[in-house]
Amino acid sequence: MDPPFSTDTTLRSWPDTTLRSWPVAEDELPVAFECNNQLRSPESDIQTFLAVDLQTPRLNSLRQYLWLAGLMQPARSLHRQQLLGRVICITERPQEHLVWHENSMFIKPLPEYLLSFKFWSINICPHEALYRSALGLLWSYTWLIRSKSDLKIAHETGLLPAAVDWPIWTLLTQQILKENHEQLWRDIDQRYTYGELRLSRLNTLARLGFAGFSLRNAVRGYMTGSQRYTTLFERNFGWLLAVFVYITVVLSAMQVALATGRFENDLQFQKACYVFAIASIVLVLAAIALMVLDWFGLFWFHKSR
Template sequence: MANVQCSATRLLPPFSIKQSLSDLANTSRPVAVRSDSQILLCAIEPTRYLVSELKTPRLDRIHEHLWLAGLPRPARPLHRQKLMNRTILITENPDEHLVWRESEIFIKPLPEFLLSYESWETELSQDEELHQCACGLLLSYSWLICHKSDFRIAKEVGLIPAEIEWAQWNSFVGEFLSNINSQTLQQVSKRYRYGELRLSRLHSLYRFTPSVFSIDNLVRGYMSGSTWYRVFFKRNFAWLLAVFVYVTVILSAFQVGLATEKLERNRHFHNASYGFAVMSIVIVVLSILAIFTVWIVLFWYHLYSTRKYVTKVEVMRQKLAISEG
């Protein structure tokens, strides 16, 4: 495992130059990406690009609670994801890599520079945290692509470069794993000590964990989805429909019972029917009030946050225009 240990000056690539599947000259990188403030940056500097491609700051903030969202075991291979009827959705955000919800899983395509020995030597090996994140992302692909069927699915979906052959990939991963302790995981970032993470649990962690609590996190959760209120209420209040169905069935049963000769004069049954009927009315009224209150709060929050964001961007652009002028 000498390849990933600290040498006298820096870290080393986790594979030899003979196993390199790409070179830095042929590694295509975007000329424009979004910054943390959602501003488009052109001709981005390499360090900031690598940070945006590899680091997982949002997951690192709640790492001690990640056991609530997933298990410390490898992610399932791609063929198993298909067998579970999961749709593979492409994401370029490393914080969303291997996050799943219902019948979908988000996977980040493997950056080509991770296959380049020169890229590791000149860029990734200069920063220990970046090195660990890069090793972690490569490790996750050793989980996802175990068989030839996984390799074929990865190519079909566009997760790995089309020009790589199965024999090359097998040899590359074999040497990489020989330089990584897959038991202790000391050479990878702490995020990759967990495999798949459940999005609904991440939403709860980001909404209610004191260390990351904010109004914005309370409303948006971990990963903002559709901005349609209809979708929001369908996803978060669908359980109310089941409650109403059960209440309706029970009320119908009480009504039938009161119509029978045996229960018509039963005082205890009459009291139970009366109590449940009143409770049902209260539940319905409170549910409607709760939904209406949530809608009002969300409406005004989004209105306020939108106006605040617009003002912030306008001020920033004015400052940039003054400084450039």
């Protein structure tokens, strides 16, 4: 496997080194990355860092169900995202790249090491999984930045380094797109056969166990949103309010009907009113009990984490 662009197009050229495979460029690397709930230096384990920074194992576990969350087509360009009223939110997690929720679009800034031919040759090309993920991430930027207005937005939001101007980006994009499309489609990670993915549906897939059942997936879904209990109950139990309103209207109508005296001798109607009233009381008590149990369960779940 070869880098997706030539040595003439490379935008970053780090110093040569014979003892280390990681070229030194401290100002272009994160200070630390999280792995197994611990902070580690990228230089201490380059392959682990690249796996965390590029690969999308959770999305890959949902690969055969991604058609429920998105379409197999390129993501909209940045200026179209803004035209739709979406706010571009920066995320450093590749599994959240091009995931949208309501008026927010999560995008991972393009890592500057992906602009170096040498870095590709030494650290990415020898590893198929890394290569497929890196190529997919780089290719996704050809979707997002198609015009000068897109490039301006990318600079303003910090998605691309300021040094990447229009002539440089045009040259890089042309070299990526000149590759055989069918071959490129086979080379990229399967996540990038889809463009934008809807977060609400990813959360549903994760909670239903399509990514493997676990208590964490059941509670947090694919991507955790608000940590406030109020928001959680409004989102998951808001429909109960509509049910309670409907029950109240029906009970009031039954009460009026009985008060008219017309159904005074209608035992079937009176029995139906009785059963519905008892069922309504049971439903309300069950809903309250469920909400209380849910609150205690979430409290202990977060307390134990």
